[in-house]
Amino acid sequence: MVLKELTKHVFNDPNFWFPIQTSIQVTVTASILSFFAALFTARKMQQTKIRGKLIIDTFLMLPLVLPPSVVGFGLLVLFGRNSVIGKTIELIFQQPLVFTWWAAVLAAVVVSFPLIYMTIKTxxxxxxxxxxxxxxxxxxxxxxxxxxxxxxxxxRSLLTGYVLGFARAIGEFGATLMFAGNIPEKTQTLPTAIYIAVESGRMELAYYWVFSIIFFSFILLAFVYRVKEKEEA
Known part of the structure; x- marks a missing residue:
């Protein structure tokens, strides 16, 4: 009975749904952008016969192995308000890219791209x-x-790559926190919301958010395994 009341209270709390909604919006946008970028890049790399191809491939895969904080720092350097790219974006759109919804999308794109690229290339x-x-x-x-x-x-590889990239994007934390921040109803995604909830002692919200992201991830990975089983059959 207590659990039922707690669940009802959490589900009726608008603060519970905002990070989920933001995560889905950011992840869908980022996964689509990453997919087409990886598709184009993988095809070009397959057709390219140049020296230094291994170096380019290694560079493209770097975000997969680098700590998220390093990726976030790199994004701040490249797209921050003091960079040429950052100043150009601010001049065109009349606002900086850092700590915006699009910053969260870009962070998710960067970390999910290598996984999609590697799968499609294979x-x-x-x-x-x-x-x-x-x-x-x-x-x-x-x-x-x-x-x-x-x-x-x-x-099948294209579909698997997209799903894996989607799963990676929805779980992105470090780069998003550094580059996009944790602004409620704007850039607060599920991973950053869980972190803040634990830090502030709001464990009931943290539990339900954790269950939500585990549910999403489980469904996506089960789908990937199902596709692989059909491919091997």
């Missing part, structure tokens, strides 16, 4: 090049080969 490499060459020999240009041959053959 999928492209698994496609039989003879099939692509056959399509070219029949008059197909590179765009047509990519759309009608490569993507249909690698679609």
């Amino acid at each position: 999928g492209f490499e698994s496609v039989d090049s003879d099939l692509e060459d056959a399509a070219r020999s029949m008059g197909g240009n590179e765009r047509q080969v990519f759309i009608y041959v490569t993507i249909p053959l690698a679609w």
Whole structure:
């Protein structure tokens, strides 16, 4: 009975839903941007035959292994109010990028991109090049080969990459906290809300937010495993 009343109280609290709503909005936007950026980059890297390709690949994968605080610091240096890019953005949009909703999106894009890129790149490499060459020999240009041959053959990797990137973006904490802050109803996502709730002793909210993010992550990972099982069958 006590648990039921507590649940009702938490669910009726607007402060409970704001971070969930912000997290979903930020994650959906970031995952879509990351997906198309990774799709384009993976295709270009597959077609590129240049020296130093390994260095470029390593650079693109760096956010996957760097501490989130380092990623957040890098974003502050590149897009902060004292940087050239930051000043240009502020001049165009009449406001700085730091501590805005778009800053949270950018942080999520940067940390989720490597995971999506790696998965899509692996999928492209698994496609039989003879099939692509056959399509070219029949008059197909590179765009047509990519759309009608490569993507249909690698679609499971593309879908898996997107879902993994989505899961990574929704759990992003360190870079978001440094670059976007923790502004309620604006940049406060689930991970930052959990951190602040624990720090302020609001454990009931923290528990329910933790359960929410575990639920989202479980569903996404279960979906990925289901796709992999179908691929191996």
